[in-house]
Amino acid sequence: MAAPIEARGLVKRYGDITAVDHVDLTVSAGDVYGYLGPNGAGKTTSLRMLLGLIRPDEGAARLFGRDPLQEGVRALDGVAGFVEAPRFYPYLSGRRNLELVAALDGDGAAARIGEALDVVDLADRAKDRVGGYSHGMRQRLGIAGALLRAPRLLLLDEPTTGLDPAGMRDMRALIRRLAGQGITVLLSSHLMGEVEELCDRVAIIGSGRVLYEGALDQLIASAAGRYELRTTDDVYAAEIAARYGDVAEIPGGLTVDGDERSVAELSVALGLAGVGITALVPRTATLEELFLRMTEGPSPNGHHKLEEVAR
Amino acid sequence: MSAVAVPGAPARATRRPGVRAVYRWELRKLLAQKRTFIGLGSAVAVPLIFVIALLADSSGGPDELPFGSFVRETGFAVPLVCLAFGAFWLLPLITALVAGDIVANEDHNGTLKTILTRSVERWHVFAGKALAALTYTAGVLFAYVGIALVAGGLIWGFDPLTTLSGTQIDAGRALLLTGAGTLAYLLPMSAIAAIGILLSTLTRNSAAAVVGTLMVSIFVQIIGSISALDALDPYLLSTQFNAWQGILREPTDWAPIVRSAWVCALYALPALGWALTAFLRRDVTGG
Numbered sequence: 001m002a003a004p005i006e007a008r009g010l011v012k013r014y015g016d017i018t019a020v021d022h023v024d025l026t027v028s029a030g031d032v033y034g035y036l037g038p039n040g041a042g043k044t045t046s047l048r049m050l051l052g053l054i055r056p057d058e059g060a061a062r063l064f065g066r067d068p069l070q071e072g073v074r075a076l077d078g079v080a081g082f083v084e085a086p087r088f089y090p091y092l093s094g095r096r097n098l099e100l101v102a103a104l105d106g107d108g109a110a111a112r113i114g115e116a117l118d119v120v121d122l123a124d125r126a127k128d129r130v131g132g133y134s135h136g137m138r139q140r141l142g143i144a145g146a147l148l149r150a151p152r153l154l155l156l157d158e159p160t161t162g163l164d165p166a167g168m169r170d171m172r173a174l175i176r177r178l179a180g181q182g183i184t185v186l187l188s189s190h191l192m193g194e195v196e197e198l199c200d201r202v203a204i205i206g207s208g209r210v211l212y213e214g215a216l217d218q219l220i221a222s223a224a225g226r227y228e229l230r231t232t233d234d235v236y237a238a239e240i241a242a243r244y245g246d247v248a249e250i251p252g253g254l255t256v257d258g259d260e261r262s263v264a265e266l267s268v269a270l271g272l273a274g275v276g277i278t279a280l281v282p283r284t285a286t287l288e289e290l291f292l293r294m295t296e297g298p299s300p301n302g303h304h305k306l307e308e309v310a311r
Numbered sequence: 312m313s314a315v316a317v318p319g320a321p322a323r324a325t326r327r328p329g330v331r332a333v334y335r336w337e338l339r340k341l342l343a344q345k346r347t348f349i350g351l352g353s354a355v356a357v358p359l360i361f362v363i364a365l366l367a368d369s370s371g372g373p374d375e376l377p378f379g380s381f382v383r384e385t386g387f388a389v390p391l392v393c394l395a396f397g398a399f400w401l402l403p404l405i406t407a408l409v410a411g412d413i414v415a416n417e418d419h420n421g422t423l424k425t426i427l428t429r430s431v432e433r434w435h436v437f438a439g440k441a442l443a444a445l446t447y448t449a450g451v452l453f454a455y456v457g458i459a460l461v462a463g464g465l466i467w468g469f470d471p472l473t474t475l476s477g478t479q480i481d482a483g484r485a486l487l488l489t490g491a492g493t494l495a496y497l498l499p500m501s502a503i504a505a506i507g508i509l510l511s512t513l514t515r516n517s518a519a520a521v522v523g524t525l526m527v528s529i530f531v532q533i534i535g536s537i538s539a540l541d542a543l544d545p546y547l548l549s550t551q552f553n554a555w556q557g558i559l560r561e562p563t564d565w566a567p568i569v570r571s572a573w574v575c576a577l578y579a580l581p582a583l584g585w586a587l588t589a590f591l592r593r594d595v596t597g598g
Contacts, residue, residue, distance in 0.1 A: 051428050054594035064321060072432055078321020081428070087421035091343050100336050104429035106328035145425070152321045 002065030003028055004153040004184040005050060009059030012045050019045040021208035022059065027153075027186055027201075032179045034199030034216070035188040036287075038295050042208040043188040047083045047157050050186075052076065063153060081155030081186075085162075086142025090131030094122055094141050097130055102148050109148040116144040120174065136167040143174065153184045160194060172198060192288040202287075206295035219290060227263050228283045229254045232276035240269050255283065327430055333439025334446075337413070341447055346412060350405040354451045357401060358393045358459035362466065377475060377556055382463070385470035387485040389463025390456045391559065394496060397455060398552040402496075403503045403528045405451050410444040410507025411520030414590065418515040423595050437590045441508055441583060448504045449497055456493045460486075478561045488558055495555035495568050498575040502548055503528060505579035509586040512593075545570060548578055 005027035012020040020042040027033045037043050048054045050061050052068030052075060060067055066075035088097040095113065102109035117123040120140035130138065139159055146154055159175065160168040175198055179185050189195050195202060196216070203213040212219060230253035231237040238254055241247045244266045245258035256266065263280065270277055341347045365372065365382060373379035376395045381388040414437075417423040426436055472485040480488070506527055510520035532549040534540055544550050554571035557564035 048424075048594075048596065051424075053424055053427060054596060073427070073430055074323070076428060076430070077323055083424060085421075087425050089340060089343075089420060089422060092340070096339075096343075100339075101425065101429055103332045103336055104328055104426055104431045106326050106332070106430055149429075 001029070002062065004031075004064055005033075005061070005186060006065075007046070007050065007059065007061040010046060010049055010056050010061060011058035012042075012049060012054065013057050018208050020049070020056075023205065023208070023210050025061075025203055025210070025213070027184060029152075029184055030182065031201050032175070032185045032187065032199045034195035034202040035186055035205065036190065036192070036195050036202050036291060037188075037205035038190055041205045041295070043190075043205060044083050044157055045208075046205070047081075047155055047186075047188060050155060051079075051081065051083065053083065078149070078152040079155070080146035080149040080151035080153075081157070082142045082146065083155075083157045085135070086138060086145060088130045088138065088141060088145075091129060093127050093129055094133065094137075094144075095126040097141065098126075098145060098148060101145050105149055109150075112148050112150065113144075116147040119147060120144045121170075135162045136164065139163060139167075139171065143171075147178075151183060153186070154178060155186045155188075157188045158190065159187070160189075160191065168194075192286065192291055196287050204291060204294055211294045216287070220284060220287060224282070224284055225257060225259060226283050227256050227258060228279065228281050229256050229266075229277070230279040231270065232278065236273065237270060237275045240273055240275070241266055244269075253279070328435075329431065330435045330438045330442070333426075333431055333435050334442045337439050337443030338446065341409065341443060344416075346408060347447065350408045350447070350451055351454060353401070354405055354455040355458050357397065358389070358455060359462060361393060361396070361459070362389065362462045366466070377553075377559075378472075381473055383467055385472050385485070386460065386462075386464030386467045387469065387472040387482070387489060389467070390459035390489055391492065393459040394456060394492065394555065395553065398496065398555075399528075399532065399549065402452065402455065402500060403552075404525060406448045406500050406503045407507045407521045407524035407528075409447045410504040411511045411522075411524050412517040413440045413444045413508060414511040414586075415515050415517040415520050416511075418597065419517060421597060427595055433591050434587065437587050441505075441586075444504050444508055445501055448500050452493060452497055452500060456489065460489060474561050475556055475559045476561045480561070492555040492558040495558050495571065496552075498571050499548055499551040499554070502551070502575040502578040502582070505582040505586075509582040512586040512589050546574055546577075548575070551575055 003026055005025055007023060007025040010020050010023040011018065023042070023046055035043055035046070045054070049056045050063065050068070052072060055069060060069060063075050063079050068075040089100070092100065095117070098113045098116065099110065102113060117126050120143050122137060122140055122144060125133070125137065130141065133141065143159070156175065160171045163171060172194060175185060175187065187195070187198060199216055201214065202216050202219065204211045228250070229237065229241065234254055238247050241254060241256045244262045245256050248255045256263070258266065267277060267280060372382050373392055373396070376392050378388040378391040378395065382392055417426070427433060469482045471479045471481050473479055503524060507520060507524040510523040511517070514520050514523065528549065531547045535544055535547045535549045551571040551574055554567035557567040
């Protein structure tokens with residue numbers, strides 16, 4: 001069975017800048033796949049290539065085995081979504097806009113307008129011009145527009161950006177609900193919490209390169225093995241702890257890298273040295289920390305960075 | 312492009328919309344925009360202002376324009392004077408106003424990505440837009456001529472018209488020739504629209520495309536006024552702006568009409584081909 005998304009070696013250059021640098025992505029059916037990276041990392045450019053809006057300089061993407069470069073919009077059957085903010089005609093009403101895109105979809109899309117408006121909770125504002133819509137309403141109209149295609153794969157580019165907290169919560173609930181219906185979702189985001197909450201697999205991208213691709217829990221687990229230590233004498237404790245693993249200062253204490261055995265030995269050593277332990281807890285790196293270590297790390301080589309992070 | 316179903320892939324769309332769906336919606340979009348009505352409004356207002364000016368001043372007339380000396384004799388002269396008056400500036404401007412916007416408007420609104428990720432091919436979108444721009448051009452032109460004809464006829468009567476050859480023709484033939492002359496003038500206007508569409512596609516900026524289209528129109532008129540370049544005249548777009556007058560001669564002077572047809576095609580078809588190529592190949596960014 002062809003994967004909903006299979007991209008191999010995607011490259012897009014703008015002059016001297018390589019916006020997307022040999023990106024490989026595989027999104028399997030049923031995934032809620034997080035495409036995570038800071039602004040300007042190349043997320044949107046990748047999505048544009050997947051949707052056939054721009055041509056890759058190298059590599060190819062296939063959606064359910066169909067290449068948008070070769071098949072044009074025929075490769076988008078069963079695929080919907082938007083890049084950057086969804087855009088509509090400001091001088092037409094929400095419903096008219098949906099009627100327009102449905103007419104360009106054919107295949108019964110027009111019959112789904114009412115339902116789509118209900119799903120995104122816009123039915124009562126559908127008669128108003130989009131020009132008067134708030135940012136959040138436009139985002140929701142974008143989702144409604146995507147649903148008209150009865151998609152099996154949804155590509156969403158930072159769908160919660162610019163929404164207020166309630167809007168974000170509702171949007172995430174909506175994405176979870178759509179994923180629950182069996183729609184494969186590629187969610188691009190720079191919000192760690194969002195990806196942790198919604199996604200089971202992630203690709204982390206920085207400066208156009210994929211720094212990590214795989215299961216989210218594996219990524220987080222790979223960064224285990226760090227302990228937070230609070231004592232009555234942090235300076236002396238740091239000296240002792242350095243014999244057992246790498247030590248770093250954090251506000252109000254230290255972190256020590258090590259496994260269970262070395263931490264047990266460290267606690268005994270601290271006790272013998274007369275340093276009181278007020279707290280010694282395993283600390284799981286959050287996705288945010290992993291992300292920042294990967295995307296801001298000093299190493300110029302992405303894969304090398306991954307090893308550092310995994311360590 | 313294989314017709315073989317890919318396992319697990321969503322079913323192929325069975326009924327795919329095409330140029331007609333795009334065209335219908337392009338017309339609806341035009342009808343929802345102010346710009347359209349500014350153009351259409353000017354096309355209706357100018358003949359009315361002309362008629363009012365004639366009524367206010369009981370003796371003078373636009374004697375320097377074709378049919379100018381007959382405006383008070385028959386209503387049929389009014390649309391023809393208006394056509395001769397609007398042919399070089401007003402009507403190209405109104406045409407450029409919409410043609411120059413038809414693609415650039417999508418760039419401005421960021422909506423190209425919205426319509427290009429549905430089920431219509433890019434060339435469908437382009438063809439629908441080009442047809443809509445041409446439809447608007449024809450609509451504006453016939454509104455312009457029509458309102459002048461109705462206003463002129465109501466005031467000065469639908470009396471026989473003196474042709475440019477000095478012969479008299481009855482009302483029925485005058486109506487027929489006015490319609491035919493307008494259709495003949497639609498040829499250079501279509502070329503102007505095609506240039507507008509090209510600049511709209513290339514510049515992605517509505518104002519630049521509208522002004523650019525007018526600059527092209529002015530440029531060919533300047534070349535036409537240089538006597539050293541008289542040899543070029545028959546092939547200039549501006550020369551075709553009054554080719555329609557051949558229809559209003561007896562016998563009909565087909566030479567300028569036939570030349571207008573192929574000269575205008577020489578402008579319009581490459582412009583549309585270039586625009587289509589650019590539209591098909593472009594990266595849709597922004598928005």
